[in-house]
Amino acid sequence: xxxxxxxxxxxxxxxxxxxxxxxxxxxxxxxxxxxxxxxxxxxxxxxxxxxxxxxxxxxxxxxxxxxxxxxxxxxxxxxxxxxxxxxxxxxxxxxxxxxxxxxxxxxxxxxxxxxxxxxxxxxxxxxxxxxxxxxxxxxxxxxxxxxxxxxxxxxxxxxxxxxxxxxx
Amino acid sequence: xxxxxxxxxxxxxxxxxxxxxxxxxxxxxxxxxxxxxxxxxxxxxxxxxxxxxxxxxxxxxxxxxxxxxxxxxxxxxxxxxxxxxxxxxxxxxxxxxxxxxxxxxxxxxxxxxxxxxxxxxxxxxxxxxxxxxxxxxxxxxxxxxxxxxxxxxxxxxxxxxxxxxxxxxxxxxxxxxxxxxxxxxxxxxxxxxxxxxxxxxxxxxxxxxxxxxxxxxxxxxxxxxxxxxxxxxxxxxxxxxxxxxxxxxxxxxxxxxxxxxxxxxxxxxxxxxxxxxxxxxxxxxxxxxxxxxxxxxxxxxxxxxxxxxxxxxxxxxxxxxxxxxxxxxxxxxxxxxxxxxxxxxxxxxxxxxxxxxxxxxxxxxxxxxxxxxxxxxxxxxxxxxxxxxxxxxxxxxxxxxxxxxxxxxxxxxxxxxxxxxxxxxxxxxxxxxxxxxxxxxxxxxxxxxxxxxxxxxxxxxxxxxxxxxxxxxxxxxxxxxxxxxxxxxxxxxxxxxxxxxxxxxxxxxxxxxxxxxxxxxxxxxxxxxxxxxxxxxxxxxxxxxxxxxxxxxxxxxxxxxxxxxxxxxxxxxxxxxxxxxxxxxxxxxxxxxxxxxxxxxxxxxxxxxxxxxxxxxxxxxxxxxx
Numbered sequence: 001x002x003x004x005x006x007x008x009x010x011x012x013x014x015x016x017x018x019x020x021x022x023x024x025x026x027x028x029x030x031x032x033x034x035x036x037x038x039x040x041x042x043x044x045x046x047x048x049x050x051x052x053x054x055x056x057x058x059x060x061x062x063x064x065x066x067x068x069x070x071x072x073x074x075x076x077x078x079x080x081x082x083x084x085x086x087x088x089x090x091x092x093x094x095x096x097x098x099x100x101x102x103x104x105x106x107x108x109x110x111x112x113x114x115x116x117x118x119x120x121x122x123x124x125x126x127x128x129x130x131x132x133x134x135x136x137x138x139x140x141x142x143x144x145x146x147x148x149x150x151x152x153x154x155x156x157x158x159x160x161x162x163x164x165x166x167x168x
Numbered sequence: 169x170x171x172x173x174x175x176x177x178x179x180x181x182x183x184x185x186x187x188x189x190x191x192x193x194x195x196x197x198x199x200x201x202x203x204x205x206x207x208x209x210x211x212x213x214x215x216x217x218x219x220x221x222x223x224x225x226x227x228x229x230x231x232x233x234x235x236x237x238x239x240x241x242x243x244x245x246x247x248x249x250x251x252x253x254x255x256x257x258x259x260x261x262x263x264x265x266x267x268x269x270x271x272x273x274x275x276x277x278x279x280x281x282x283x284x285x286x287x288x289x290x291x292x293x294x295x296x297x298x299x300x301x302x303x304x305x306x307x308x309x310x311x312x313x314x315x316x317x318x319x320x321x322x323x324x325x326x327x328x329x330x331x332x333x334x335x336x337x338x339x340x341x342x343x344x345x346x347x348x349x350x351x352x353x354x355x356x357x358x359x360x361x362x363x364x365x366x367x368x369x370x371x372x373x374x375x376x377x378x379x380x381x382x383x384x385x386x387x388x389x390x391x392x393x394x395x396x397x398x399x400x401x402x403x404x405x406x407x408x409x410x411x412x413x414x415x416x417x418x419x420x421x422x423x424x425x426x427x428x429x430x431x432x433x434x435x436x437x438x439x440x441x442x443x444x445x446x447x448x449x450x451x452x453x454x455x456x457x458x459x460x461x462x463x464x465x466x467x468x469x470x471x472x473x474x475x476x477x478x479x480x481x482x483x484x485x486x487x488x489x490x491x492x493x494x495x496x497x498x499x500x501x502x503x504x505x506x507x508x509x510x511x512x513x514x515x516x517x518x519x520x521x522x523x524x525x526x527x528x529x530x531x532x533x534x535x536x537x538x539x540x541x542x543x544x545x546x547x548x549x550x551x552x553x554x555x556x557x558x559x560x561x562x563x564x565x566x567x568x569x570x571x572x573x574x575x576x577x578x579x580x581x582x583x584x585x586x587x588x589x590x591x592x593x594x595x596x597x598x599x600x601x602x603x604x605x606x607x608x609x610x611x612x613x614x615x616x617x618x619x620x621x622x623x624x625x626x627x628x629x630x631x632x633x634x635x636x637x638x639x640x641x642x643x644x645x646x647x648x649x650x651x652x653x654x655x656x657x658x659x660x661x662x663x664x665x666x667x668x669x670x671x672x673x674x675x676x677x678x679x680x681x682x683x684x685x686x687x688x689x690x691x692x693x694x695x696x697x698x699x700x701x702x703x704x705x706x707x708x709x710x711x712x713x714x715x716x717x718x719x720x721x722x723x724x725x726x727x728x729x730x731x732x733x734x735x736x737x738x739x740x741x742x743x744x745x746x747x748x749x750x751x752x753x754x755x756x757x758x759x760x761x762x763x764x765x766x767x768x769x770x771x772x773x774x775x776x777x778x779x780x781x782x783x784x785x786x787x788x789x790x791x792x793x794x
Contacts, residue, residue, distance in 0.1 A: 013232060013235070014211070015210065015211025015212055015215075015231070016208030016209060016210055016211045017210040017211060017212050017213075017228075018210065050208055051208075052207040052208035058208040058211065138212075138228060138230055138236045138237070139230050139231070139232050139235055139236050140232070140235035140236065
């Protein structure tokens with residue numbers, strides 16, 4: 001079984017430019033273009049967020065697609081399930097808008113669509129190879145990779161730093 | 169009353185606490201709410217590395233070398249982009265100050281031609297002095313004739329192509345030599361601003377050092393040009409300020425009167441509004457409407473202009489403009505140009521307040537536009553005041569909430585007034601500096617910025633300076649902050665170190681001297697030039713320092729640039745958008761010393777900022793052998 005990819009967040013790389021937010025909304029718009037998206041009414045919804053931690057930390061937050069997803073177990077109407085790609089999805093036909101998923105989500109990444117009156121969250125951009133937010137990030141603060149590859153890169157980095165420190 | 173921490177953290181001013189609680193109760197949004205919604209602010213913008221100067225972009229340079237673009241589409245590096253963006257800010261600031269100066273020159277011209285609707289030449293002494301400076305023959309000529317010649321000369325400074333701007337010649341010869349050596353002696357005011365726009369166009373100047381030098385050149389054309397013209401011509405038309413008593417803070421708004429707030433910058437408008445408010449017909453119209461009178465108060469720099477010359481009270485500084493409307497007792501918020509929040513339109517709609525714009529250059533959503541024109545100045549001012557008076561009956565008493573806070577202050581310290589307070593000569597001040605009773609002089613100026621607890625940056629820094637025997641001269645929103653904090657009364661000498669306290673007590677002046685509006689920083693330059701000449705040194709040799717603890721505007725960037733270009737070490741209390749370029753950062757904080765004998769420092773802690781200034785002053789004293 002191959003390793004699935006996840007969206008990892010390097011908080012020390014985030015500039016707070018919100019390019020990820022714009023790209024997310026565009027990717028979830030009808031036209032899939034920026035100019036079309038800003039003209040769309042009601043506007044498309046972003047599913048990634050950038051939070052501010054005083055004094056100068058900027059932290060992108062996106063659905064973790066938890067293996068043991070609290071939202072999936074908490075959903076009383078059985079609307080939330082994991083699809084064949086391993087993505088946690090809400091079936092809008094079954095969602096009754098009770099917001100239980102919102103209460104249990106440890107990351108606060110589930111939104112409420114006032115038009116459809118349904119819950120929405122990151123769907124990992126099913127039509128794209130790389131999620132829009134990751135493609136849009138100009139500093140590599142968002143990384144789309146497998147756990148072994150990501151951890152391997154971290155190990156590589158830390159070992160370089162260690163050997164450099166020892167050399168000094 | 170106890171307020172929650174969220175409110176207390178926003179300002180040191182109790183009047184602001186009260187009004188923020190009131191805004192919360194009424195569900196009204198203020199600048200602080202919008203700032204919080206803006207967070208996090210974009211790091212590329214904070215670092216100054218985004219460029220929108222052409223349509224191959226927008227480009228932005230990643231601050232991380234291993235990830236993301238290191239050059240714009242045209243090839244511009246972070247150094248180039250940061251330098252271009254910085255000097256475009258200077259262009260914006262220098263343009264704003266200088267256009268203000270131009271409006272004054274225009275008013276003088278119309279007045280001299282007998283075409284202005286209500287303005288007079290009030291200070292003939294200054295008119296004559298300026299005429300002499302411009303080499304205008306005054307013998308046997310009427311004051312109107314001389315004023316006409318002066319107005320034409322001053323007007324010409326803006327469009328001048330060659331030569332120099334006359335007031336730059338007020339700088340000590342040593343300073344002029346520095347400027348000429350660096351190639352930053354401005355040729356004309358508009359020309360240097362236009363040249364910034366040219367150089368920063370795609371594919372023109374791509375040398376960060378060369379770009380910054382042009383920025384300094386344009387800034388000198390502001391400080392020793394446009395701003396100085398604004399100050400001097402305002403003095404000719406409205407009188408050179410002399411020490412006067414007044415009051416400041418939102419408590420100056422009166423529950424039983426028609427309240428008119430003049431907000432913005434140019435005295436051309438506010439002077440006439442003040443004059444119109446004394447019109448007997450309008451006063452009786454106000455009385456007939458049930459008001460006890462017409463109360464004109466100021467906001468921001470136009471408030472400073474009126475306070476300096478007439479002792480008109482000031483309702484608050486930049487971050488208090490919305491709070492003034494929320495008192496529910498303001499019949500009209502009359503604005504001209506600069507630092508007027510467009511949010512006032514929506515806010516005024518929540519009350520009976522009429523938001524009246526007057527300048528063809530500055531229109532706002534939700535404002536009624538009553539265009540001002542110098543040729544019919546008093547007539548228009550009367551109709552504006554009448555509109556305010558007629559609005560009194562629309563006031564809803566249930567919505568009125570005026571804080572009690574107001575503080576006494578003494579303002580009006582023009583260069584001439586300081587000299588007069590010293591007995592007509594600089595000697596007592598020089599002696600005090602030489603003896604060490606006064607360690608040095610600090611010019612503390614600039615805006616408010618919600619990034620810093622309102623007035624805390626200003627007041628904490630100034631208190632620390634005063635405690636350490638540094639005489640503070642101030643303008644703009646810092647002046648208003650100091651006045652509110654009670655630092656602008658002679659009794660505030662008690663908060664000063666022993667040396668400064670003695671000097672202030674013997675002269676009967678406060679330890680913090682109000683020198684006017686933001687264009688009046690030119691007065692500080694004049695004082696520095698006079699002291700440098702008296703000691704036969706350059707300005708950069710003097711024990712003086714500058715600070716802008718809560719700066720936010722492009723005007724402040726231009727001010728910082730001309731203050732440093734004039735040889736004065738300057739501490740910024742908010743971080744300028746330049747850190748994306750280590751080269752530009754180094755030029756501003758170090759290398760500038762080699763070119764103009766001064767540099768910037770950035771320190772967001774006001775006490776530490778004051779410490780840097782005091783250390784600099786000590787260093788300069790030592791070098792002078794004091």
